[in-house]
Amino acid sequence: MNEQQYNTLKEQLTPQTPVFVNVLKAFGVGGIICSIGQAISYFYMIFFDFTEKTVGNPTVATMIFIAMLLTGLGYYRKLGQFAGAGSAVPVTGFGNAVISAAIEYRSEGFVLGVGGNMFKLAGSVILFGVVSAFFVALIKLILVSVGVASW
Known part of the structure; x- marks a missing residue:
């Protein structure tokens, strides 16, 4: 079998990637995650009297907490398998990355395993x-x- 025959056989046996469907899933899930973040912001502004300038930090902390909780319970991995890059929205993806590493190395102990690898x-x-x-600052x-510029 020469290289051209091998490449032909490889193309026939390799499943086709549904790129358009994957993009739609990523866009939809990423949009839903961002919408949840916006809803949390509105919740804090309505019930806790935050302003638009001060609501960012508690919203980010809440989104990271939710992502970490879902990762610990095993749901975020399923979301990532379904949505791909859509689940890697920066804030929730950060929380997932931190907790995933902590879970992976917990058998090595809290200090060297979790603390060292988190x-x-x-x-x-x-x-x-x-x-x-x-x-930038x-x-x-x-x-x-x-x-040249003003505040």
């Missing part, structure tokens, strides 16, 4: 998020101080 994937996200936020401070 931020393996999420640690880089935290690091680059903080560093990029620092540089520094650039904004410089632009404001020279009069």
